[in-house]
Amino acid sequence: MDDEVETQQVVRNIAHKIIAIAAGEAHTLLLSGDGKVYSWGRGMFGRLGNGSESDETMPVPIKLESSGPVMEKDVNFVAVAAGAYHSLALSDDGSVWGWGYNTYSQLGFDGGNVSVPRQLDKLIELSSPQSLGDNSEEKVTTPLKVSSIEAGGMMSLAIDNLGTLWMWGNCPCPTSSPDEPFSFASISSPVPVYDFYGHTVVKVACGNEHVIALVSPGETHTGDNLICYSWGNNNHGQLGLGDTESRSQPQIVSTFNEESSWAPYDVACGAYHTVVLTLKKRPRDTLESFCWTFGQGENGQLGHGTTQNTFLPERIENLPEHAYYVSVDCGLFHTSLVSSSGDVWSWGMEKGLGLCPDVSFSGINHGDAILPLQIPYDGPGRPKFPSPVEVACGAAHTVLVADSGYKVWSWGRGRSGVLGDGKMTDSYFPTMVLWPPLLEDFKDGLHLQSTPENSNKAVNEKNLGNEDVSDVIDTKLSALTEEMKHLQSKLSNMERYTRILHASLFGKPFNQERDIPSYLLDSGNFDIAKEWENMLELADVKELRRLEMFYRNMVGGVKDKLMKRKIKEIVRECMQSSTANAMPN
Numbered sequence: 001m002d003d004e005v006e007t008q009q010v011v012r013n014i015a016h017k018i019i020a021i022a023a024g025e026a027h028t029l030l031l032s033g034d035g036k037v038y039s040w041g042r043g044m045f046g047r048l049g050n051g052s053e054s055d056e057t058m059p060v061p062i063k064l065e066s067s068g069p070v071m072e073k074d075v076n077f078v079a080v081a082a083g084a085y086h087s088l089a090l091s092d093d094g095s096v097w098g099w100g101y102n103t104y105s106q107l108g109f110d111g112g113n114v115s116v117p118r119q120l121d122k123l124i125e126l127s128s129p130q131s132l133g134d135n136s137e138e139k140v141t142t143p144l145k146v147s148s149i150e151a152g153g154m155m156s157l158a159i160d161n162l163g164t165l166w167m168w169g170n171c172p173c174p175t176s177s178p179d180e181p182f183s184f185a186s187i188s189s190p191v192p193v194y195d196f197y198g199h200t201v202v203k204v205a206c207g208n209e210h211v212i213a214l215v216s217p218g219e220t221h222t223g224d225n226l227i228c229y230s231w232g233n234n235n236h237g238q239l240g241l242g243d244t245e246s247r248s249q250p251q252i253v254s255t256f257n258e259e260s261s262w263a264p265y266d267v268a269c270g271a272y273h274t275v276v277l278t279l280k281k282r283p284r285d286t287l288e289s290f291c292w293t294f295g296q297g298e299n300g301q302l303g304h305g306t307t308q309n310t311f312l313p314e315r316i317e318n319l320p321e322h323a324y325y326v327s328v329d330c331g332l333f334h335t336s337l338v339s340s341s342g343d344v345w346s347w348g349m350e351k352g353l354g355l356c357p358d359v360s361f362s363g364i365n366h367g368d369a370i371l372p373l374q375i376p377y378d379g380p381g382r383p384k385f386p387s388p389v390e391v392a393c394g395a396a397h398t399v400l401v402a403d404s405g406y407k408v409w410s411w412g413r414g415r416s417g418v419l420g421d422g423k424m425t426d427s428y429f430p431t432m433v434l435w436p437p438l439l440e441d442f443k444d445g446l447h448l449q450s451t452p453e454n455s456n457k458a459v460n461e462k463n464l465g466n467e468d469v470s471d472v473i474d475t476k477l478s479a480l481t482e483e484m485k486h487l488q489s490k491l492s493n494m495e496r497y498t499r500i501l502h503a504s505l506f507g508k509p510f511n512q513e514r515d516i517p518s519y520l521l522d523s524g525n526f527d528i529a530k531e532w533e534n535m536l537e538l539a540d541v542k543e544l545r546r547l548e549m550f551y552r553n554m555v556g557g558v559k560d561k562l563m564k565r566k567i568k569e570i571v572r573e574c575m576q577s578s579t580a581n582a583m584p585n
Contacts, residue, residue, distance in 0.1 A: 016436040017405045022151075023329070023394035024082035026418050029089075030059055030408070030435070035076035037062045037089050038437065041394075042416035045085045046115025047100035053115060057417030057424060058434040062089075062099070065116050083151035083169075084208075084395075089117060094145030096120045096158060104154040105188035106169030122189045123158070123166070152206035152269055158190065163200030163221070165213060166190040172211070172232045175248045182233075182246040184209065195229075195250045202226055207269035207330070209233035212276070213250065214267060217258045224263030224281055228256035236272040237311035238295030244311065255292070255313040262290070270330030270348075270393075272296035275337075276313060277325050289325040291316045291337060299333040300370030301348035307370060318371045319345065331393035336400075337372070338391045342384035344400060345372035375411070375430060385409070394418065400430065408433040425495055 017033035027041035027048060038059035039048040046053055049062035064075060075097075079090040085101035097117040098107035108120035126144045146166075150157040154170035168190040173183045193201075196213070200221045203214040210232030217227055229250040230239040237244050240253045256264045256276065266277040273295030279288065292313040293302040300307055303316045323339040330336075334348030347369045377385045385402040392399045397412035397419060409430040410419040417424055420433035539547065 013406075018389070018401045018408055018435070019078075019405065020080055021390055021392045021399055021401055021408070022080045022082040022087075023331075023392040023397065023399055024087065024151075025084040025332075025395040026397070026413070026416055027082065027087070028392065028394065028397075028399050028410075028418070028420060029080040029082050029087055031077055031080045031089075033405075035078065035092070037077050037080055039087070040420040040433075041418040045101040045113045047082075047085050047087055049087055049099040049115065049117050051116050055416040055424075057422045058420055059437050061437075063116055065118075079149055081149045081151040081156075082392075083156065084153050086151065086154075086156070088149045088151050088156055090146055090149045090158075094147070094161070096123050096146055096149060098156070101154075104170040104186045106151070106154050106156045108156065108168050108188065108190060110188045120190070126166075126190065150204050150206060153208040153271075155206050155209075155211075156190075157204050157206060157211070159201050159204065163196075163202070163216070165193040165196055165201040165204060167193060167211075170209070172209075172246075172248050180248075182248050193250065203265075203267055205267045205269045205274075206232075207238065207274070208271045210238050210269065210272075210274070211250075212267045212269055212274055214264055224265070224279060225258070226256075226264055227258055228253040228264050228267070228276060230274070236296035237309050238269070238272050238274050240274060240276075240294040240311070240313050242311050253313065262292075266325075266328055268328045268330045268335075270295070270301055270335065271332040273301050273330065273333075273335070275328050275330060275335055277328055286322060287324050288322050289339075291319060291325060291328070293335065296333075299349040300368040301330070301333050301335050303335060303347040303370070303372050305371050307368070316372065326388060327390045329391050329393040331398070332395045334369075334393065334398075336375075336391045336393050336398050338385075338388045338400065340388070342377070342386060342388050342402070344375040344377075344385055344388070344391065346375055346398060347372045349396075377430065399433070408435050423491065423495070 015032055015034040015036070018030055019033055020031040022029045024047060025042075027039060027043075030038045032038065037049070038061050039050065040056045040059050041048070043050075043053045043055050048056055048060065050056070050060050051063050076092045077089045077097075078092045081088040081090075083101075083106055086098060086106050087100050089097045091097065096108070097119050099114050099117045100107070102109075102111060102113050107114065107118065108122055109118070123144065123146065145161045146158045147161045148159045155167065156169045158166045160166065168187045170184050171187050171191075173185045175182075193213075196215055198219055200216040200219065201213055202216065202221050203226075205212050210230065213229045214226040215229055216222075217225055228240075230241065230253055231247040231250045232239070234241065234244050234246045239247060239251070240255065241247070241251055242254075253276075254260075256262055256278065261281055262278040263281045264276050264278045268275045273293060276292045278290050278292060280290075291303075292315050293304070294310045294313045295302070297304065297309050298307050302310055302314070303318070304310065304314060305318070319337070320339075320343070323341065323343065325337055326340050327338045328336070331348070334346060336344065336346045338344050350368045374383055376383045385400060386407075387402055387404040389401040389405050391401075394412070397410060397414075399408060399410045399420075401408050408420075410421065410433050411427045411430050412419070414421075414424055414426045419427055419431055420435070421427070421431045422434050536544070536547075
């Protein structure tokens with residue numbers, strides 16, 4: 001029996017392992033080890049894929065339409081991607097599913113938004129252009145199978161098993177002559193990028209209106225011989241081509257061409273900036289990464305210590321030497337980077353992104369981060385995250401998977417439940433996402449306790465069928481989940497009230513770890529007189545003057561209100577007296 005329980009425990013853990021994450025404008029997708037996709041954050045346009053447009057403050061599973069030819073239990077997802085307001089998921093059979101915003105046909109079909117995943121039928125009917133160049137009947141009839149997906153802004157991309165890149169949604173229009181103006185068009189049916197015919201596309205990323213791809217110089221990808229291409233809108237120099245001229249077709253970024261000594265291995269795009277991770281080409285003594293950025297730098301998102309735009313790739317010099325970077329991603333105007341040793345850095349726009357603990361304070365530390373700032377794991381003394389896996393950036397939030405995929409943190413803007421911690425408040429420190437979901441964790445606990453020795457199970461099986469038991473459990477779990485959401489909402493309101501009151505009194509945001517006395521945390525008792533005396537003792541002259549002004553304003557307001565009420569009472573008494581005297585005898 002112990003072996004059975006141990007096996008069930010292993011299965012539960014695999015289901016709770018996080019394989020991949022992706023972040024949109026204000027929502028996040030999570031892929032679990034059992035091939036399921038979860039989402040949370042803003043639900044507008046149906047981007048969460050759960051059949052609703054309501055916001056979710058914690059991870060919820062997406063829902064497939066059971067009336068279709070494919071049932072939910074038959075689909076095993078292996079990858080996820082998020083655009084601004086739409087979502088994509090890739091199944092192990094190579095099929096692509098999309099949901100959310102569809103104004104630019106970024107879901108791969110004409111029509112409106114959808115709130116549940118829909119399979120991209122047109123992609124199934126296509127064949128890779130590389131197979132079309134071969135006379136072999138076997139290759140011509142071989143159906144296309146997608147191996148990876150990507151999304152950004154209002155655009156969607158996919159790479160098939162032969163290394164062909166496909167695009168749909170709001171895409172740059174290829175031109176037949178240099179005189180044609182640069183433009184975008186809504187493409188509902190995926191089209192291949194013919195410029196890469198005879199090459200293998202290995203990695204791709206896209207921002208609001210630009211695309212970056214890592215492509216092999218020959219037909220196959222071997223070693224570290226990738227070449228970086230860029231095309232699309234270039235109004236801020238985000239293509240890294242040395243100017244601000246937009247390109248309708250892929251161009252080689254000369255810094256990372258075939259003759260370069262740098263080998264690019266990962267790319268990421270913000271709204272108008274780009275990040276490329278490279279290694280030194282072989283022979284090399286150490287596995288050491290280098291981070292390059294270019295494009296818009298107005299908010300410090302390039303990490304070079306300035307707010308200037310950069311039209312060519314430049315290395316970030318303020319990162320530690322001999323680090324290997326395992327993941328990088330960009331928000332609209334910020335960038336996050338993770339090393340294999342568990343260090344996490346962020347830079348760029350400060351508002352609501354939680355780039356460092358000090359940004360929540362006013363004064364000299366307030367503003368954008370123009371250089372990389374390290375994100376602490378558990379306070380200044382423990383800056384590293386254990387066994388990091390992947391980072392994803394939304395418009396104003398960041399999500400990090402670590403602990404070998406079993407834990408996930410988030411920070412930044414919390415409105416609409418974007419942080420997945422059950423709240424709707426901003427966080428300048430990493431906060432734990434509620435993973436695994438309460439519902440799933442509780443079901444696992446019930447399943448593990450259901451042993452032959454458990455008399456409750458025998459009673460349940462005797463009196464109820466399996467489906468009836470499942471219905472009862474689901475009903476109770478749903479009620480518990482709703483109660484938890486209600487409690488989280490009350491907690492968020494209390495925290496919001498505390499922050500407003502604290503800011504009014506002290507002129508700075510409330511910090512739970514710093515501003516709550518230790519004896520209150522330990523004992524639950526609070527001596528208001530003692531705490532007031534300690535606060536006055538520790539306050540400087542500026543803080544005392546602020547408290548004095550606050551007190552004067554408060555007392556003045558009370559006196560003013562009392563005076564107004566007294567005047568109203570006198571007027572009311574005079575009116576009553578006048579009315580009584582005017583009445584006839």
